[in-house]
Amino acid sequence: MSVDNADGNGPESRRHPRFYFKDGNTIFMLKSADHPDGILYRLHSGLLAHRATFFASLFALPRHMGCAQEILSEGTTDDNPIELPYGLVMVDFDHLLTYLFTGPSMYPNTEAFLVSVMKLSAMFEIADGMHYTIREFTLRGDGVHPALQFELARCFGIDDWLEPAFRRLMKMSIIDLDSSHVAQIGHSGYYWLTRSKTQIQELRTKIAFHVPPIVNSVDCDTPGTCGVAWTREWEERVRQLIHHPSQPISCLDLLDQLRNTHIPGLCDACQDLTVTWLWGAQSFTREERLVDEAVEALKLLQAEEPLRAALRASVEALRKSVGLKTA
Structure with a gap:
């Protein structure tokens, strides 16, 4: 597959330098604050439909002869591309396309790449993308910061990661968590983390002071x-x-x-x-019970996790924004 690069100020200058394939058959446009005029992607609808349930549904939308010409030709020219949602981040989309259109040797060895692929795999319903990123993060083990592992568990419903991430956070000092880590942990997670740490510290102080x-x-x-x-x-x-x-x-x-x-x-x-x-003596096993109580409380909150609810909302908005014009 070859890519058509172009210079100048015309429509061709808006073509993505890597993902505007000459033999592609569907043109998308992604607008962002950095690219208000939009970046054009020319991709292969067959591959997208094969890998992503979302795109399979999109390309299966009926187009009958009674539709306006603008709808019939949508995605076939640079002047009439399929517009992707404004909230979609270009670097995330580029990472996803790197995963879909290149081989593993071309994948960046970064957490940011894996997070992008995981996030958009959830959004576009790409099962193998979720399996791949879960496997890669799992292989990295403790090399992944527990705050990030906790956030991924919250957002993408990877409940098996919730408890080990929380227990690793419990072993860290609060002062070792910066504002980005706190944002990843979220309000509920941070509440249970600080609550449990405070309870355990009070318990240890009592145990240390009173000689049994x-x-x-x-x-x-x-x-x-x-x-x-x-x-x-x-x-x-x-x-x-x-x-x-x-x-x-x-x-x-x-x-x-x-x-x-x-x-x-x-x-x-x-x-x-x-x-x-x-x-x-119950006091000496209470520390473990406090952690267990926090983990159980967090698991109960998983079903209504705000990040996950926001993801579901973004998927629905994506369907409406892309499908409304096409249908």
């Missing part, structure tokens, strides 16, 4: 010594772990460490009994 009582074994010969050792361990070491400025330990990790680390001056029997009792 030791549970002495009936076989212990030095219960007093064990009690002193347990109190010393809590005041000198556990409090530092809980309130570490950069890597505070979770309550469950703390219990694991207490179980698997020998405490000087404390007999094994007393240590095992005390840690086992702490495992059963």
Whole structure:
């Protein structure tokens, strides 16, 4: 497929330098604030219809001989292109066409490319585009910022990403999130994030301040010594772990460490009994329950997620704006 490049101030200067194919059979125009006169794309309707349910429906709209000539010839000339919605961003559309009309070796290795393809695949109903971007983001794993992963889960209904993204955000400091991250997380997400962090911080402060009582074994010969050792361990070491400025330990990790680390001056029997009792104490498992409660609340909000509702509205507006003139 070849591309017709042109210079000058006439209609040909508005042709896209990459996606105005000489052998294309349908001409689209995209207007934006940067290109108020519009950029022309000459594409292949067969490929678009094969890959995108939206375009298959668009090209299947009936055109009978009673239609006005303007409608019959729509999309066949530069002077009468099919107009794409004004809100469609040129860089997003170019990324989508790169995905549709070129091979993987030509794909930009950027998150912006994947987000564009995912967004317009949802809009134009391109199933393989959604599958491709979900797979690529999944392969990147923790290389994707959890705020972005959370936003994609919200917007595109990828509920499997919601919990891992939220748990990763819970491990971050709020000050490490800039305004763009907060926008990605959204109002509800940010509310549950800050609420859960505050509750957990209050819980950890109470646990650190109050030394839990030791549970002495009936076989212990030095219960007093064990009690002193347990109190010393809590005041000198556990409090530092809980309130570490950069890597505070979770309550469950703390219990694991207490179980698997020998405490000087404390007999094994007393240590095992005390840690086992702490495992059963609700305060030490409440931290995990708080996160679970937040995740469940966010999952319940997914069906009415504003971003997803906005996407549905934009798809409907797209159908009306493109199909109204064509029908």
